[in-house]
Amino acid sequence: MYDVYAIRKDFPVLEHVVYLDNASTSQTPKPAVEAMNEYFFRYAGNYGRGAHRLAQQTTEHYEAARETVADFFTSEPGNVIFTKNTTESINIVAHGQDWTPGDHIITSMIEHHSNYLPWVALRARGVVLDLIEANQEGIVDPSKIERAITDRTKLIALSHVSNVFGSVQDISRIVKIARKNDVPVLIDAAQSAGHMDLSVKDLKCDYLAVPGHKGLLGPQGTGILILRDPEELRPTVLGGGAVEWVRGCEYELLEPPARFEAGTPNIPGVIGLGRSVEYVSALGVANVKKHVEMLARIAAKKLAEIDNVTVYGPKDRAAVVPFNVAELNPHDVSMILDETSRICTRSGYHCAMPALVSLGINGTVRASFGAYNTAEEVDLLAGSVSLIATSLV
Numbered sequence: 077m078y079d080v081y082a083i084r085k086d087f088p089v090l091e092h093v094v095y096l097d098n099a100s101t102s103q104t105p106k107p108a109v110e111a112m113n114e115y116f117f118r119y120a121g122n123y124g125r126g127a128h129r130l131a132q133q134t135t136e137h138y139e140a141a142r143e144t145v146a147d148f149f150t151s152e153p154g155n156v157i158f159t160k161n162t163t164e165s166i167n168i169v170a171h172g173q174d175w176t177p178g179d180h181i182i183t184s185m186i187e188h189h190s191n192y193l194p195w196v197a198l199r200a201r202g203v204v205l206d207l208i209e210a211n212q213e214g215i216v217d218p219s220k221i222e223r224a225i226t227d228r229t230k231l232i233a234l235s236h237v238s239n240v241f242g243s244v245q246d247i248s249r250i251v252k253i254a255r256k257n258d259v260p261v262l263i264d265a266a267q268s269a270g271h272m273d274l275s276v277k278d279l280k281c282d283y284l285a286v287p288g289h290k291g292l293l294g295p296q297g298t299g300i301l302i303l304r305d306p307e308e309l310r311p312t313v314l315g316g317g318a319v320e321w322v323r324g325c326e327y328e329l330l331e332p333p334a335r336f337e338a339g340t341p342n343i344p345g346v347i348g349l350g351r352s353v354e355y356v357s358a359l360g361v362a363n364v365k366k367h368v369e370m371l372a373r374i375a376a377k378k379l380a381e382i383d384n385v386t387v388y389g390p391k392d393r394a395a396v397v398p399f400n401v402a403e404l405n406p407h408d409v410s411m412i413l414d415e416t417s418r419i420c421t422r423s424g425y426h427c428a429m430p431a432l433v434s435l436g437i438n439g440t441v442r443a444s445f446g447a448y449n450t451a452e453e454v455d456l457l458a459g460s461v462s463l464i465a466t467s468l469v
């Protein structure tokens with residue numbers, strides 16, 4: 077049985093607030109925080125360097141986290157790179173390969189800026205960018221992607237779940253289309269990792285960009301990039317810890333993944349992330365999915381029933397519920413929710429301006445749910461929004 081009240085005991089911060097900003101970043105459970113404390117108090121050293129006991133223990137724990145993550149996504153440790161966030165993971169793909177003028181990249185109009193601007197920036201190198209429009213509910217039609225493919229298409233980059241609409245894209249169909257046409261595909265799993273089963277073995281995408289700090293409940297400053305073939309990318313950052321040898325101006329890179337992790341990484345963060353991934357595994361991704369989607373469905377229904385409230389996105393949604401109260405500025409609504417009821421929501425453009433512009437609006441309030449939220453919190457949200465909305469009449 078999924079006991080959300082027992083789960084909440086691992087997140088002391090939830091005693092003080094109603095935390096509904098999980099699409100932005102999540103709270104981290106006690107076992108993961110304890111794993112980080114243990115690193116600092118018992119064995120802090122550097123990773124991959126040094127023969128002394130602390131360096132060795134650190135390296136063992138760091139690599140154990142990599143194995144945990146690799147298992148979670150049915151990948152191999154050599155294909156898992158630790159980064160600082162989804163944004164960095166996507167940028168490694170954008171800047172880690174040669175592009176030739178005329179190369180063609182397909183993405184959508186509703187992407188988060190992090191899966192949009194790296195591709196826009198490549199236009200300076202002559203890359204042609206195709207921005208596929210989504211429908212009013214944030215669904216991207218896979219056949220539009222198929223029709224956009226040309227013999228110069230070098231990448232399809234798409235988010236699994238929209239952080240603006242909560243819409244879920246048919247990524248297995250999109251990856252099949254990409255494979256059929258021999259086009260590499262990047263999936264931005266920022267809003268789905270930890271909430272939906274994501275097996276790279278089944279999905280067969282080329283790149284999976286994942287935040288550690290959202291559905292996986294890891295600490296902030298952690299991200300993951302899973303590569304199908306790590307040899308196909310060049311590291312974007314060079315330096316200590318990434319090379320086998322250096323002689324004069326010659327050097328040889330280490331095998332992946334080390335070549336992609338130059339410099340001292342976020343060691344405590346990665347160790348905490350490994351522990352939080354174990355935590356999410358123990359909850360069961362299928363259970364978390366059912367729970368957060370149930371909360372989002374109820375929230376969308378209750379909010380839509382309030383006069384003056386507009387809810388956006390599809391009926392079958394992930395854990396994201398965007399809405400507006402009449403013509404009120406979303407920031408004002410979000411501030412009132414915090415001040416009156418300690419409800420934490422996100423407001424504004426959600427780092428996806430083109431998506432909001434496509435809806436013809438200047439932002440939304442966004443409630444987004446995590447493994448530890450409850451139906452009572454949904455009621456509180458609906459009650460508080462109702463008070464704001466009725467005060468307008």
Ligand SMILES: Cc1ncc(COP(=O)(O)O)c(C=O)c1O
Nearest residue numbers: 161162163188190235239266287
């Ligand atoms: C769909 C999507 N992509 C990318 C990102 C960027 O994630 P990060 O903050 O981990 O870089 C986000 C963050 O909200 C997102 O929702």
